[in-house]
Amino acid sequence: MHLRHSDHDHGPETVPVTFLLEDPEGLTGTEKTEWNMMAAKGEHLLEVAVEGGVNIEHACGGVCACSTCHVYIEKGMEHLSESHEAEEDRVEEAPGLQRNSRLSCQCTITGDGPIVVRVPAWNRNAVKEVPH
Numbered sequence: 001m002h003l004r005h006s007d008h009d010h011g012p013e014t015v016p017v018t019f020l021l022e023d024p025e026g027l028t029g030t031e032k033t034e035w036n037m038m039a040a041k042g043e044h045l046l047e048v049a050v051e052g053g054v055n056i057e058h059a060c061g062g063v064c065a066c067s068t069c070h071v072y073i074e075k076g077m078e079h080l081s082e083s084h085e086a087e088e089d090r091v092e093e094a095p096g097l098q099r100n101s102r103l104s105c106q107c108t109i110t111g112d113g114p115i116v117v118r119v120p121a122w123n124r125n126a127v128k129e130v131p132h
């Protein structure tokens with residue numbers, strides 16, 4: 001599935017984002033569990049991860065129509081765009097829902113960070129019908 005990218009030009013990559021992987025082998029083909037990246041404000045977490053080599057599932061391509069890109073925000077929730085109703089409805093379908101659950105494709109970086117994101121191991125194939 002093609003990944004939706006955030007649509008405007010971004011500024012410099014000044015925001016530190018750490019991804020903690022419960023299944024590094026499945027997501028990256030390596031054993032490395034901690035990935036540190038720099039991101040720009042205006043990018044969403046899913047594209048930051050995928051472009052940095054962490055292949056978070058995105059069955060709907062990042063348009064809030066599945067829940068495969070579910071992650072936990074361990075730190076820095078205040079540096080991300082707020083969750084909207086459509087995301088909340090959708091994330092409720094994700095297995096392992098927690099208070100810090102978000103859909104990574106819906107988290108736009110708005111603050112300076114740092115942001116720490118945990119990617120659960122079971123984050124696979126909760127695919128729903130994608131509207132056309």
Ligand code: FES
Pocket residue numbers: 057058059060061062063064065066067068069090103104105106
């Ligand atoms: S990729 Fe489908 S909701 Fe994020």
